Amino acid sequence: MKQPIKEKAILAGLERKGQEDFSYSMEELANLADACDITVEAVVTQKAERVHPSLYLGTGKIEELARLLDMLEVDIVIFNDELSPSQVRNLEKRLDASVLDRTTLILNIFAERARSRESQLQVELARLQYVLPRLSGISSSSGRQRGGVGTKNRGSGETKLELSQRRIEDKITELGRELEVLVSQRETQRRRRQKTEIPIVSLVGYTNTGKSSLMNALLQKHNASTDKAVFAKDMLFATLQTSVRKLELPDRKSFLLTDTVGFVSKLPHHLVKAFRSTLEEVLDSDLLIHVVDSANPDAEQLIEVTNATLRELGAEEIPVIYAYNKSDLRTSPMESHELRQPAVLISARTGAGLEELEQAIRDSVFGHYEEVEVTVPYGEDHLISYLHEHAYVKSTRYEEDGTKLTVEASPVEIQKWSHLLVTPNS
Incomplete structure (x- = not known):
């Protein structure tokens, strides 16, 4: 069977003064491109005080980028920040290439990964909210539709652009209503869970740190049936909906374990807004297990991104345990001063450290028993x-x-x- 031909692209990023996470941000952009089956042929960066208002990068750098596109025979450029509608139009004109930004990549990945009806609606809502202000880039050749005159036939005299905008606005309203129903149903489920007085422990962390794998490892440890396992795969945003499983401990203690959406830096605000109702389930937690990829050299940076998102949600007061996952993939052991406390070193793959993690959960959640x-x-x-x-x-x-x-x-x-x-x- 033939492998599909991957599209090729050049990455472009602007490093602002004092931006410490720029290098990782560009690496992450490459990972996002890979998740969209796009091969990165080259990376172009520029240091500047501020973003160029019409072209994102300076004119000289844009000329360099145009020459590189021609030389490498590439027709896609992916920019590391969200671009304005006018920037996209100007860049496509100057570069004679397709222009994507970080937000577009993340929206595409979310659209592909969404499984539940709620997450599909949330992604589609975010996509339409992103597209709506960019419709003005449609060619002015749209022209006016033929049609009658007068208030009864107002729609028939609108431009194609106006019709497209109205259709998208109507669709946004429709999706919003359907989401409200689903969110209301989930709120009812949350209230039922709260009434049971069973503690809620939520797994949080950056995308692809192993949250779902950890949940499956804990379920397997307590002989939960295989149909309780959640989807887990080594890829960005494998989990886009909240999964809740009841974990029964040998001494009659039990708690609800929640697997949440993974975080990412520069998560598009449309997606944060769309997924807010899902993310807010974290606020019901009695304890957060912050899962960290200890084998990632940028682990500390990723912890900060997750903590910033938790602060934005208002979850900073909830007790937290740092579970440093993938300890089996490290070439050297972690020193105590490298760990945020309270910390447990674990491997969801081998099962190492799961006993210690469970004991930490017991001490936190059942300590008042x-x-x-x-x-x-x-x-x-x-x-x-x-x-x-x-x-x-x-x-x-x-x-x-x-x-x-x-x-x-x-x-x-x-x-x-x-x-x-x-x-x-x-």
Whole structure:
């Protein structure tokens, strides 16, 4: 079977004064291009105080870029920032090539990866919001449509451009309504989960750090059925929707584990807005597991991007554990001063460090649990069954006045059967 011919492109970026992440940003742009099946033939960069208002890069650099396109026989240029509609028009005219920007690449990847109806709607909404202001680049040869005169026939006298804009605006409204329904349904599900009083632990982090792989490794560790596994693959934005799984620990403790959308630097604001309802599920969490690709030399930079996104969502007050994943791929062990605390070194692939991670989760989420003694009168066997189901029964003794149990449970749960306590809570 023949492999599809990959398109070829040149990357172009502008490094502003004091921009420390520029080198990584360009590497990431190359990864985004690769995810779109585009081969990078060359990279052109320029240092400048500010973006050129009409061409992004300076005129001299644009001339150099045009010569390079001709020499390499390439007809696509990908720019490292979001371009304005006028910049796209001017660049395509000067370069005689297709002009893409970082936002376009990310939108294309999201469109390809989206699986659930909600994520598909969110991506399409973001794409239309991005396209709408760029319609003015359509050739002025659109002309006016033939048609009657007067208010009854107003549409027939509009330009093709105006018709396109109205259709997109109507579609945006339609998608927005459908999304509202889905978001409302998910809100109902969230409220149900909150009522169960089961702690929520969310996996967060940069895209492709191994969040979904970690979720699958934890599920497998506790013998969850294979149909509970989530999609995991070594590629950007493999997960575009939130997945929730219940994890049952051996001592009757359980929590909901949530796999979230991966973050990326310069995430288009249309996508942040579109995915906000999905990302806001993080706010319900009792604990965040910030998954870090410890084998990535730019790991610290990626941590900052994730933390900035969490701050934007208002999640900075939620307790966090840093899970440094892919420790098996490192050539040298990490020093303690390199780790953000509290930290656990893990490998979702080999299972290394999962016990330590689980213990850290226990200490954080179940640290407030109390150990108490209760006495259940003989003949009240249904209460014993209830305790075994909703708490961790550590020991059982049979005495004259009933069955005495040593039980570990949350304060909320203990309050429900406080009348059974040997020494009631003060």
